[in-house]
Structure formats: structure tokens, C-alpha cells
Amino acid sequence: MIRETPEEAPYELIIEAGRSSKEYWRDLWRYRELFYFLSWRDILVRYKQTVIGIGWALIRPLLTMIVFTIVFGSIAKLPSEGIPYPIWVFSGLLPWQLFSTSLSECSNSLINNSNLLSKVYFPRLIVPASAVVVCFIDFLIAIAIFLGLMIFYNFIPSWKIIFLPPLTALTCFASLGAGLWLAALNVKYRDFRYVVPFIVQLGLYISPIGFSSNVVPEQWRLLYSINPIVGVIDGFRWAITGSEANIYLPGFALSLLFSSIVTYTGLLYFRAVEKTLADFI
């Protein structure tokens, strides 16, 4: 036992096996500047030594949108409820891009920063969280494209657009939750490095981006909503286009519930393995 006689000042910090520090959340706050600097570093470095630089953040969603418009709109002729197809696609693409890039950046974040993890202490949660921030910046750029697109098509969004910020927060939240799981697992099992791109690729097809979730038969719709991103994409589309048909409340609630569970357990798991990450990385 550590002697703590009354006249001695108590220890500010006690390190012990399995002891989860009460200081953790305070530490997280104390290291908020590191969080800021890590995000800032990733943003600065992201497009360094590329010719078109930040242009990549514009080109990627734009090209995806064009491809989707051609494939789903012009060739497959899927319905878009009277809304210009590019806008229709883009309103689904926005949350999807945010979700998928955050997820993959998050899950690789610990490994990419392994030199930090093995040499310095800080609350590890900062690393995946700052990865999400970087993707959020790309998202803002994509929003700018979207505004241009709306002007081009002379499209006025409904008042429901005010729900966009909470929906965006929800997307970040869901991707962080899943990202925490994957990031922590990735350190121990490098398999997840291959799993994540696969999830992202598959997700692009099973999520209602190029098509409306209305094409899913009614009896399967609830099951379909287990995919946490379905609720978010429907929500985005509902907020932007204002069409009532898109939102399916039981499904949205299920998506919400599911992503809450994933995030909560992700956080628990991350906290549990965090202290020994340096031994595995």
C-alpha cells in the first residue's frame, strides 16, 4: 500500500493495473489543444504535394455524383420523385461520403499514429475523433458544391433544411462509434485493414444513395433500416428535398438506436483496450 499520512499531500495521479483513471475526461479536456493540432495537421497535410490540392475534395464527390446520375438516373431510370437527379443523388451522397471517409480514416487512425501512441501519453480518443474532424472539413467543401448545384438547377430547399446540422452530427456520431470499434480492433487484428474498404464499398451499394429507399419492399423496410446509415441518408434527403415519402420513422428510430448502441459499446471497448494499445501496435 502507498503510505498516505495526513500531513502528506495526496498523490495527484495513481497508476495501477486495471485502474480506470477518474481523470480521463478531465485529461481529455486538458488535451483539447492536441485534438485541435492533430486535426489541423491532418488538414494541412492532406493535400500537400498534390497538384490540384484541395481540388480533390471537390472532384471526388462531383465525379461520384456524375457517375451515379448517369448509371442510376439515365441508364437504370430510377425514380427521383420529380427532383433533378444530380440533386437527388447528391443529397444521399453527402452523408454517405462523410460517413464512409470518417469510418475508414477513423479505423486507420491509430495505426497511422502508432509512433505517437508508443511514445507519448494522451487520451487516445483524441486520435479517431480528430480523424472525423478532417472528414468533416471535406464534407463542408462538398456542401459548397451542393449549394452551387442547387443554384444551377434553381432548386429551393424546404424549411426542413434546418434539420441538416443535427443530422450531420448524427452521421459523425455514428461513424465515430463504428470507427472506435474498428480502430481498436485494427490495432490488434490487422485484418480490419482489409475489412473496412470492403464495408465501405459494399455500403455504397446497399445504402439508398443512387436509389430511393422507397424501392425497398414495405415488409423489408424495417430490416433494411438496421443499416445505421439508411436512416441518416433518408433524413438528409427528407431535409433537403422536403418530400414526405422518404422518411420512414420506425426505420429512422431503429437506425438511431442502433448507432447509439454501436457508439456506446465502441466507446466502452475503446476505453478498455486503450491502456494497452501501445503493447500491440
Place this chain on the structure above:
Amino acid sequence: MSQPIITVENLGKSYLIRHQQRDRYLSLRDELVKAVRTSWYGLRYPDKRQRQTTHEEFWALKNISFDIKAGERIGVVGRNGAGKSTLLKILSRITEPSLGRIGIRGRVASLLEVGTGFHPELTGRENIFLNGAILGMERSEILRKFSEIVEFSEVEKFLDTPVKHYSSGMYVRLAFAVAAHLEPEILIVDEVLAVGDASFQKKCIGKMRDVASGEGRTILFVSHNMTAISALCPRSIYLKNGQILLDSRTADVVTYYQTENCSQISSQVDLTNAKRTGSGKVQFTSVTIKPVDVQKDGELTLYSGEDIEITVSLLSKIDIAGVNIALIIYDYSGYRLIDVNNALKGFFIEFKESKRKDIVFKLISPLLKSGSYLLGLWAGKGGTETIDQVEYACSFTINKRHNETVHVEEFPGTYCCEFLVKESS
């Protein structure tokens, strides 16, 4: 302040070594296969289940206990794999211990590597901020010390150049400059002085000493560089195989560390099984160190400033002429203080096959301070060919006469001199 700033009690850290696992990454498939195999094996042979264990527990640290008072500078020495880095990693909360407890009063900053988190694409200026934040500095703090950091690093001109274009020296200087301006109560440093040129290293040690003595900071310093440890830390801990072997004054610890593999002089040291290099045509068989004037009672104590006689015995396997024998005396931090050989006097030695020869070296009043020294032996021919070399043959201690022990405090250095006071009008 008498209460310890760090208390370590019974600290232990174990790692599981996987014998089957060849690569460092675990894969999920392996885990699954193993789980299935283990349970299948367990079902079939319930009583033999333990045979399946492929893990071995390895204790990187065990039963480590010590106290550090505020303002102390502690060196940690030990060979590779002794657990030094593990200890620092636990103290700086990078990984958690398996056993035991550590109590800390104050902010800890660890410097386990120079330039942790430096990004090659960012400029020097940007990296100062990034690295500062990683080491736990606040932005206001970095801003306040910015010019000081830049001045210390001597890279003003290249502040807006990406660090990937820096020379490695500049890189390290910048990195150390940031770290040196940290203001934690406790600073943990690992081997970072092994970088940079000699003058910069000196500057770093100076800075660290200023930091510790001037501002009352506690420093834990790991290094293989005994000179740096001796210069910086009054107290040291010697780790071996994960345990504390010695926790004492640095001079004692360093001597112990250096001489652990060679025997303390008694009268004669047998060298037939010593660690050696060279062709081996002629070999050192033993060495004897004694004062020239052996006391009446046969006491073999060596005193500062008195003549020393060192006798080396050699046995030759062949007929050989023109052999040069050298004696090298090192101080405990490994500095070569004395290097004498018979060729200096234009004198060479001839050996006959299977014949033994003794060579006697007389060191006339070597003014070595009291302390421990190491003796190395070398036999060669023509200055380039090494016939036999025993790098650390033995150690010996120089004592001081009782009438010289007026001043008790030891200062670093190895030489002492005679004094004469001249009165002038």
C-alpha cells in the same frame, strides 16, 4: 520538501510471448482457428488441455520499488532489454503495469524519442506547435517560448521550410529545443542525447541540468552514455533483467555497471577465459596490479600519486618478434585516460613458441584521483595487426590517503595535482 514526488511500489509488467506466432500482427483467422482447435482438443482430451498453451509469460519488470524526491535527477542504466524503456513507458502512462502501484505528484512529460509526431511535410514553425501540443504544452505556452525555442535550435533561417528538407542535425536540434522548454514537474528522458554533434549534446546536458537544478524539476534519465549520466544525475538505478540491482550514487552504479563483467583486482587476475579478440598467436594469461612499494604487511592498496606496477603474463603459440604490448586505463565512464606501450620507447618484444613472458609496466606517480578505473590490454604487431586484445581485463581502485580526505565532496574529473603556494609581496 521531503515527501517523494514519485513512489513506485512493487511494479511489475509482464508480456505474453507467443511461441507459435511468427509475425508481429495477430490475425483474426489465427485467433479463430486457435479457439476452435483448443476447444476441440479440450473436448477430446479434457485433462490434457493445458498442453495447448503456446504463451509464455515474460516479466519485463518485476518487484521494482523506489522513491524519488522533488528536484532529484535520477539516471537509469542497464543493458539492452533490462526493462529501462518499459519502466519509462509505464511511468509516462503509455502502457499500464501488470502489478504494483505508482503514485505521482505533479505533471509528467516524457521524452522517449526526439521529435515524436514531427510531420515531414510541415514547416519548422508548424512542427514546433504540433510537437509542443503532443508533449502537453498549451498554445499560449508555446507562443510565449517560441523565440527562445527557435534560438536554442539554431534553425531560424529554415523556420518556414518543411522539415523533410532539414538535415538530420537540424531536425534533432529543433526537436530537442521544443522538448527542452517543457515545464513539467517531472521530466522523463530516454536516450535522446545520443543524437546531434558533440557541442549540441553538451548544450543539451547543460540545459537539462539548468532545468533540474535551477527550476527544481525532477528528471529521470535513461542512457547508455555513462558520461552523460555521470554529468547529469547524482543518483542512479541499475536495472538488470527487469529488476533493480543497485540504487545508489551514480559513481558507484556506473562503476558497478562497467566492471560487472570483469573481476576486481585481488593480486592476480586470470585472463585465460577472458573475452578477447585478435589472432591469438600470443595470449594474455594473467595480470597483476600492485603498488611498487609493497607495504610491510603485504597490503596491496593503491594510493593516488604513488607508483603502480602492472605485470602482464603472456604465452606464445609461435615464434614471433616485434610485438608491442599496450596498457590502456579507462575511467568508469569509458574514457581512455592512459595508453602506454613499449613501442613508444622504441622497444619490441620477442616470443618463443610455448614460452611464457612477463612484462612489467611501471607507472611513475600517476596522479589519478581516488576512484575506480578499468584496465585494458592489447598486444599487436606493426600498429595494425591485433594479436590479442582484452578490452576490459580488470578494474582497480585508487584510494586516497587519510590526510587528504579533508574535503568530502567529490567532483567529476580524474586528475589531481600537487600544490604550491607562493607568497608575493
